[in-house]
Amino acid sequence: MRRDWDVVVVGGGPGGLWFAKNAAEKGLKVLVLERKKEIGTPVQCAEGFGKEGLKELGIEPDVRWSGWEVHGAKVYAPNGKYVEVKGEGYVIERKIFEKELAKMATRAGATVLAFHEVYDIIKEDGKVSGVKARFIGEDKEFRANIVVAADGFESKIARKAGLKTFQQAYHADSGFEYQMVGIDIDADNIHLFFGTEIAPRGYVWIFPTDKDAANVGIGIDAREEKTAKWYLDKWIEEHKDEYGFEDASIIEVRGGGIPVGGLLKDMVTDGLMVVGDAAHQVHPLHGGGMFLAMEAGAIAAEVAAIAHEKEDFSKDTLSLYNKLWWERRGNQLQRLVKIRQMFEKLTDDDFNFLAEILTPEDILAISEGHWEAMKTIAKKVVKHPRLAALFAKMLT
Amino acid sequence: MNDGRRLYWDEQKCIRCGLCVGICPFDALTLEDGKIVIDHDKCTLCTLCVKGCPVAALMIRPQLEEIARERGVALEA
Numbered sequence: 001m002r003r004d005w006d007v008v009v010v011g012g013g014p015g016g017l018w019f020a021k022n023a024a025e026k027g028l029k030v031l032v033l034e035r036k037k038e039i040g041t042p043v044q045c046a047e048g049f050g051k052e053g054l055k056e057l058g059i060e061p062d063v064r065w066s067g068w069e070v071h072g073a074k075v076y077a078p079n080g081k082y083v084e085v086k087g088e089g090y091v092i093e094r095k096i097f098e099k100e101l102a103k104m105a106t107r108a109g110a111t112v113l114a115f116h117e118v119y120d121i122i123k124e125d126g127k128v129s130g131v132k133a134r135f136i137g138e139d140k141e142f143r144a145n146i147v148v149a150a151d152g153f154e155s156k157i158a159r160k161a162g163l164k165t166f167q168q169a170y171h172a173d174s175g176f177e178y179q180m181v182g183i184d185i186d187a188d189n190i191h192l193f194f195g196t197e198i199a200p201r202g203y204v205w206i207f208p209t210d211k212d213a214a215n216v217g218i219g220i221d222a223r224e225e226k227t228a229k230w231y232l233d234k235w236i237e238e239h240k241d242e243y244g245f246e247d248a249s250i251i252e253v254r255g256g257g258i259p260v261g262g263l264l265k266d267m268v269t270d271g272l273m274v275v276g277d278a279a280h281q282v283h284p285l286h287g288g289g290m291f292l293a294m295e296a297g298a299i300a301a302e303v304a305a306i307a308h309e310k311e312d313f314s315k316d317t318l319s320l321y322n323k324l325w326w327e328r329r330g331n332q333l334q335r336l337v338k339i340r341q342m343f344e345k346l347t348d349d350d351f352n353f354l355a356e357i358l359t360p361e362d363i364l365a366i367s368e369g370h371w372e373a374m375k376t377i378a379k380k381v382v383k384h385p386r387l388a389a390l391f392a393k394m395l396t
Numbered sequence: 397m398n399d400g401r402r403l404y405w406d407e408q409k410c411i412r413c414g415l416c417v418g419i420c421p422f423d424a425l426t427l428e429d430g431k432i433v434i435d436h437d438k439c440t441l442c443t444l445c446v447k448g449c450p451v452a453a454l455m456i457r458p459q460l461e462e463i464a465r466e467r468g469v470a471l472e473a
C-alpha cells in the first residue's frame with residue numbers, strides 16, 4: 001500500500017538525519033520528526049569527530065561547523081604519565097553541524113520538522129505503519145511504510161514496537177560536561193585521563209574548542225553511587241592550578257547517557273529499523289557515537305531502498321540491515337566490549353604500568369579492537385601477573 | 397509500588413539529558429515538554445535512574461506524610 005511517506009524517522013540527530021539524506025538520495029520520500037525546538041540544540045556531546053570518519057562519510061569539513069582542529073590525543077595514567085597518540089580530528093560545533101546535516105537531508109529531498117514530539121507508533125495488522133506526534137498542542141499522524149527509530153539513548157519508539165532495546169544499566173555510562181573558556185591547556189591535543197578514583201570505568205576529557213577553551217567532561221559507570229558531576233567537580237578542583245580552571249567561565253552545561261555496550265543482534269521488526277544510540281551503536285571504549293550512528297544510518301538507508309524496490313517491508317527483508325551492520329561494524333564493537341570489560345577491572349597501578357609499556361601504536365590498536373595486536377600486547381605484560389591473567393581471560 | 401517511599405524529581409537540578417528515561421527498565425519515566433514524568437505505578441524504586449542521573453536530580457524519599465512527621469509539622473488538609 002502506498003503511504004504518505006516511504007519512511008518516517010523519529011529523531012533528528014546525526015543518525016536520523018544521515019539516514020534521511022541517504023534514503024532521499026535513493027529516491028525515497030522521507031520525513032524526519034525531531035522533538036527539540038531547534039535541531040542540534042541543546043548539545044549533549046564532547047563534539048570530537050575524527051577526520052577519517054568525516055572522509056569515510058564523504059563530508060567536506062566546513063568552517064561553519066569544523067570548530068577547532070586537533071592533531072592527537074594524550075592519554076594519561078593516574079600518576080600523570082601520558083602516551084601521545086597522533087590523529088587528526090575536529091572538536092566540532094555540533095549545533096551547527098546538525099543543522100547542516102538537516103540542510104543536506106532537505107536538499108537531497110527529505111523533509112525535517114523540528115518540535116514534533118512522537119509519542120506513539122501506529123500499528124496495523126501487527127506491523128508498524130506510522131507514528132503519532134504532537135506539535136504545539138496539535139496531534140498529528142504520519143503514515144509510512146517504514147519507521148526508523150533514531151531517537152537516541154532514551155529510545156522509546158523501538159520498545160513500543162516490541163523490540164527489546166532497553167539499555168542494561170551495566171552497559172550505560174553517565175556523562176557530564178562543562179564548556180569552559182579562559183583555561184590554560186595544550187589545545188593541539190585532546191586529553192583523556194584514566195583512573196579508578198578519577199572516573200570509575202570511564203575517563204575525564206578535555207576536548208579543546210579554542211586556544212583557551214574546551215569541553216571538559218566525564219563519563220562514568222551509571223551504577224556508581226556518586227554522580228558524574230561529583231567526580232568531574234572533584235577532578236577540576238584538584239587540577240585548577242594546572243589548567244587554570246579557577247575563575248574560568250562555564251558557557252554551557254551538558255550531560256547524557258552513553259550506551260557503551262549491549263549491542264543488539266536484532267534491530268528490526270516489521271516496518272521498523274533502529275539506528276544510532278537507540279541501537280547502542282557507540283564505541284564501547286571512548287563513547288564516541290556520531291560517526292557510528294551516521295554509518296548505521298547509511299546502511300539502513302540502503303536496506304530501506306531495497307525494501308522499497310521489493311515493496312516488502314517485513315522483518316525478513318529489513319533483517320538485511322542486521323546482517324550488513326554486524327559485518328561492517330558490530331563484530332568489531334563486540335570485541336571492543338570485551339576489551340572494555342577487561343579495562344574496567346584495571347587498578348590505578350595497572351594503568352600506571354600500562355602507560356610505561358604501551359606505545360602509541362598499541363593504544364591505537366586497542367581503540368580499534370585489533371585482536372592480533374591485543375595478543376602482541378598480552379605478551380608485553382607477561383611479567384605482570386595480574387595484567388597477564390586479565391589479558392589471557394579476555395583473549396579466550 | 398507503595399511502601400511509603402516514592403521517586404522524586406527535582407526540576408531545579410535537572411539538565412533534561414534523558415539518561416533516566418533510557419535507563420529505566422520498567423518504562424516508568426518519560427520526558428514530556430521538558431519535564432520528567434514519573435509513572436509511580438510502574439516504578440519499582442530500583443534506583444537505577446537515581447544512580448545514573450549525572451546531577452542527582454532524582455531521589456527516593458519517604459512520602460510527604462513521612463517528611464511532615466519527621467519535621468514535626470502538620471500537613472494541611
Ligand SMILES: Cc1cc2nc3c(=O)[nH]c(=O)nc-3n(C[C@H](O)[C@H](O)[C@H](O)COP(=O)(O)OP(=O)(O)OC[C@H]3O[C@@H](n4cnc5c(N)ncnc54)[C@H](O)[C@@H]3O)c2cc1C
Nearest residue numbers: 011013014015035046047048118152175256276277289290
Ligand atoms: C556527554 C557526552 C559526550 C559525548 N561525546 C561524544 C564525542 O565527543 N564524539 C562523538 O562522536 N560522540 C559523543 N557522544 C555520543 C554521541 O552524542 C551520540 O552517540 C550520538 O549523538 C548518537 O546519535 P543519534 O542520532 O543516534 O542520537 P541523538 O543524537 O541522541 O539524536 C536522537 C534525537 O532524537 C530525538 N528524540 C528522542 N525521542 C524523540 C521523540 N519521541 N520524538 C521526536 N524526537 C525524539 C532527540 O531529541 C534527539 O535529537 C557523547 C555523548 C555524551 C552523552
Ligand code: SF4
Nearest residue numbers: 420439440442443445
Ligand atoms: S527507580 Fe527504577 S523503576 Fe523507578 S523510575 Fe527509576 S529506574 Fe525506573
Ligand code: SF4
Nearest residue numbers: 410411413414416449
Ligand atoms: S537523568 Fe537526571 S538530569 Fe537527566 S533528565 Fe533525568 S532527572 Fe534530569
